[in-house]
Amino acid sequence: MNEGMRLLQIAPVEDLSLRAIARNTGVSATALYRHFPDKQALLQALAQEGLDKLGAEQRAAIDAAGGGVESFAAAGRTYVRFALANPALFRLVMSCGFEGVQSADESNAMALLRNCVADVYAGSSEGDLRVAVLRAWGMVHGLAMLMLDGHLPPDSAMIESVIHPTYVKGAG
Amino acid sequence: MNEGMRLLQIAPVEDLSLRAIARNTGVSATALYRHFPDKQALLQALAQEGLDKLGAEQRAAIDAAGGGVESFAAAGRTYVRFALANPALFRLVMSCGFEGVQSADESNAMALLRNCVADVYAGSSEGDLRVAVLRAWGMVHGLAMLMLDGHLPPDSAMIESVIHPTYVKGAG
DNA sequence: TCGAATATGTTTACAGCGATAACATGATCA
DNA sequence: TGATCATGTTATCGCTGTAAACATATTCGA
Numbered sequence: 001m002n003e004g005m006r007l008l009q010i011a012p013v014e015d016l017s018l019r020a021i022a023r024n025t026g027v028s029a030t031a032l033y034r035h036f037p038d039k040q041a042l043l044q045a046l047a048q049e050g051l052d053k054l055g056a057e058q059r060a061a062i063d064a065a066g067g068g069v070e071s072f073a074a075a076g077r078t079y080v081r082f083a084l085a086n087p088a089l090f091r092l093v094m095s096c097g098f099e100g101v102q103s104a105d106e107s108n109a110m111a112l113l114r115n116c117v118a119d120v121y122a123g124s125s126e127g128d129l130r131v132a133v134l135r136a137w138g139m140v141h142g143l144a145m146l147m148l149d150g151h152l153p154p155d156s157a158m159i160e161s162v163i164h165p166t167y168v169k170g171a172g
Numbered sequence: 173m174n175e176g177m178r179l180l181q182i183a184p185v186e187d188l189s190l191r192a193i194a195r196n197t198g199v200s201a202t203a204l205y206r207h208f209p210d211k212q213a214l215l216q217a218l219a220q221e222g223l224d225k226l227g228a229e230q231r232a233a234i235d236a237a238g239g240g241v242e243s244f245a246a247a248g249r250t251y252v253r254f255a256l257a258n259p260a261l262f263r264l265v266m267s268c269g270f271e272g273v274q275s276a277d278e279s280n281a282m283a284l285l286r287n288c289v290a291d292v293y294a295g296s297s298e299g300d301l302r303v304a305v306l307r308a309w310g311m312v313h314g315l316a317m318l319m320l321d322g323h324l325p326p327d328s329a330m331i332e333s334v335i336h337p338t339y340v341k342g343a344g
Numbered sequence: 345t346c347g348a349a350t351a352t353g354t355t356t357a358c359a360g361c362g363a364t365a366a367c368a369t370g371a372t373c374a
Numbered sequence: 375t376g377a378t379c380a381t382g383t384t385a386t387c388g389c390t391g392t393a394a395a396c397a398t399a400t401t402c403g404a
Contacts, residue, residue, distance in 0.1 A: 014186070014279045018391060027353075030392080034352050039391065094321050127333075134324070135311060142314025143306065149266050152306070161299075162306045190362065198381075202363080206381050211362065 005046060008088040013095070016088070018042070047096035050089040054082050055108030062112060069165040070118040076140040076163040081108075083144035084154045091148065094141075113137060120168065139163070180260040186269070188260070197227060214318060219268035222261040226254050227280030234284060241337040244288040248312040248335040249341070251281075255316035256326045263320065266313075285309060311335070 007016055007024060018039050022029040036042040058078045065074035078119045081088040098107050124132070125146060146152045179196060181189055190211050194201040196238045208214040230250045237246035255262040270279050289305045296304070315334060 009211050017389085018175065019389080028355080029390095030355085030394095031353055033392075094317070094323070098323065131333050134315065134330065135339070138314035138318065138334065139307060139311040140314065141318055142310035142316075144314075145266070146310065146313055151266070151270065158306065161303050162310065167307070188358080191360075200384080201361095202384085203382055205363080 005049065005089075008046065009086065011088065013043075013088045013092050016043075017160065043092060044096050046089070046093050047093045047098075050086065050093040051098065051109060053081070053086075054090075054093065057082055058109060058112050061118065067119065069120055069168045072136070073074060073163050073165045074115050074167050075112060076136065077159055079140045079146070080144045080159050080163070081156075083148055089146050090144065094156065136168075177221065177261075180218065180264065181258065182287060183260065185215075185260045185264050188215075215264060216268050218261070219265045219270075222258065222265040223270065223281060225258075226251070226262075226265065227284065229254055230281060230284050234288065239291065241292055241340045244292050244308070244340050245335050245337045247284060247288050248308065249331055251312045252316045252319070252331050252335070253328075255320055259320050262316065308340075 007021060018032055019029045021042075022032055032042065036045065058075050061074040061078040062071040065071040113136065114129075114133055117129055117136060121129055121132050140163060143152070143159065147154045152158065179193060190204055191201045193214075194204055200276050204214065208217065229248050233246040233250040234243040237243040273334045284303055285308065286301075289301055289308060293301055312335060315324070315331065324330065
């Protein structure tokens with residue numbers, strides 16, 4: 001039923017109409033109400049799927065990088081690249097506010113980020129860790145959004161220069 | 173005519189309908205087409221106004237802080253606070269992509285940011301300056317968006333701890 | 345095995361949206 | 375004075391999300 005995922009890859013979120021999904025699924029518009037109470041619920045299901053996908057990609061990147069600052073940077077680059085590769089889905093994930101998830105802090109992606117930070121800043125206070133998480137998340141999220149909104153070019157070299165192990169290491 | 177600005181302060185962007193603006197202005201829906209070619213143009217005009225307002229607030233904050241890292245941090249905090257104080261307007265500004273403006277890099281807000289960075293990182297190479305701009309803009313933009321989307325609490329103390337002069341100074 | 349409950353689909357209808365077209369009216373200016 | 379232009383109107387179109395009433399096929403307890 002979540003084949004509306006396909007439509008998200010070819011059109012922005014705001015163009016994703018219930019009726020278009022139904023049409024492309026070869027079913028009547030109101031049939032979707034047998035599976036979701038309303039449009040918001042359908043979008044939330046798609047968002048959950050997207051969040052899982054993001055988490056999986058980050059997990060893979062972190063593991064491949066071998067730990068420490070390299071993994072930390074890899075997680076960040078993966079975050080931005082995911083956004084660029086799936087603009088509508090990424091927007092949807094972020095605008096749905098992880099509402100389906102138990103708690104924002106327990107989502108897979110969040111846990112990964114926290115682990116990376118804890119790994120890199122081992123020995124720091126709990127407060128310092130939290131601030132480091134916010135700075136890292138903020139930076140990659142901001143970079144992603146600015147690129148999606150066309151304020152920055154979706155330049156791969158730019159991503160790498162901004163999210164760089166040497167920077168991660170230097171900034172306390 | 174831009175009294176649709178008021179509506180942006182009490183409702184999210186996606187709820188800002190042409191007809192609602194017309195209704196609240198006491199005019200027929202189609203009358204707006206005498207002033208703007210379409211809805212997008214009207215939103216763009218509102219966005220331009222918002223961008224100017226953001227630039228003005230940053231200018232004031234930068235001047236009041238007295239220069240250097242203090243001004244840099246003040247500009248960042250102002251950016252985030254503006255977003256929290258005008259959620260719908262901020263979203264609109266960012267989603268409209270400064271399209272009315274000559275060039276993204278010539279908008280007032282952008283020039284201010286660049287100046288701050290150049291002031292703080294005096295002596296650095298052009299490339300380093302650019303990366304520093306991206307990191308700073310990304311971090312504050314990400315922080316703002318994450319708070320607007322409900323992933324982080326709109327906590328004033330959190331803003332100050334993340335955007336802090338000592339951090340700005342330390343990070344090269 | 346039969347009958348009811350459930351899941352899943354349908355058609356019809358409604359109000360709200362952005363947008364276009366045709367028309368009215370007042371101010372402005374040659 | 376008379377044409378032009380700025381600004382408003384109403385009527386209409388196709389799109390949207392959603393609700394209601396109805397049909398049918400599957401499932402499951404007696």
